[in-house]
Amino acid sequence: MSSFQRTIRVILVSGSLTAMALSSAAPAPADNRRLNESVFGNIYTAQKMNGCPVPPQRDGRLDEAARRHALDLLHHRELNGGIGSDGSTVSDRAAAAGFTGTVAETIAINPALAISGIEILDRWWPDPVSRGTMQDCANISIGVWSENALDRSVVVAVYGQPSL
Template sequence: MKTPIAAATAALAVVISAHPANADSNRLNSSVVQMVSIVQYKAGCRDKVRVHAQLQQAAQRHALNVRDDRALAGHIGSDGSTAQQRAAAAGYPGSVQETVAINPALAISSMELINMWYSHPEDLAVMRNCANTDIGVWSENSLDRTVVVAVYGSPPHDAASMPTGGGDSR
């Protein structure tokens, strides 16, 4: 017969090993997309960012990798992959940029996250880039770490719809 302490310890071990519910991550991911839309609007962007499944897949891959490999602290994966390579592997045809946040706690709010990225000029420039009309956001948690990856995409332009004649092609 188990003692109450042994039973409580076993139950606690199960709770500690479990990752937080996906509903909270989905809520955070959606909120980050909305906040990025606001940042872009304030920067003068006309198009609202759209969630793109392939970019979300690339963000998920990197968020899991960063969560599980404590040596990672940025944009390069444990296999040496870049955001562009991860997006291409997921099937995204355009160019991409990425913001990564690692918070030393179980959770982070979307406002804290956006403020974190807002305070870094490189991340702010990525969020404000009006060419980035596609986005994929993924968050992962452990007991002492929250990782959020946003992959921003600029879809390739259709050559048939580009204006012709007289313009500078740079």
Template sequence: MLMVIPAVTAPSAHADNKRLNDGVVTNVDTIKKKAGCSGDLKVNPQLRLAAEWHTRDVLNNRNLHGELGSDGSTAQDRAHAAGYRGRASQTVAINPALAINNMEVLRQWYFNPATMAVIQDCAFTEIGVWSENHLDRSVVVAVYGAPA
């Protein structure tokens, strides 16, 4: 008789975070417009890829909390590696729980002067957002781009 024993792996949650990611884009666009920026914020797939890379890095490396990746890379490095040729910066939100929502993301970013300076920089007209969750950690990364 063949007996199948399931492999034990680290628990993680794989939900479709499109609604959260789209909400972050909408909220950032609203903040930018209130700061006097004109035009609509455009989602850029290269910036989204850079955000995805950093989200996964921060999610899986508990000592990371912001700008630098585990390999020492910056948002600009990751955007360039993803094929983006303009100037790039990022904001990161981390919640020590399975879920994170738009209100938590905004709370972390809105009251941080450095983060708000990035969001309100009118030169950043493009964005890529990615988020992922583990049972005890949720991460949202937004990478902002100023086209070359």
């Protein structure tokens, strides 16, 4: 076997091993940080437009409560609102994440791989309850999470009024 044939064989074997490793690897989760920050930015803007004196801040505990519900909505297609598959409410999820205070949430579900900030606003802004939640100046702690599957995207925003 010539040197050239050995080199080709090594390349082919290496390529096959790489392809097998890649095909057996678990798919990487989507990185929705930009979308989550965009949703938070829209909430910030809604509160600013409403004249809120204190700007809202991201709260990791509320991010966790939103994450928990977003995953639940993604994996339980029969759900489409605030009640989780285990019967939990937004208050239950926030408390489980360590947040004490009053909470509310807004949810957007899209039957597609992706959802944009514009689509989310198109759902929340015209709805008086969702818009009121977004613009409530007392909601100074915010958590946002989004999850995607090939046929479903879910965005959950959790709004908090911390206990003093």
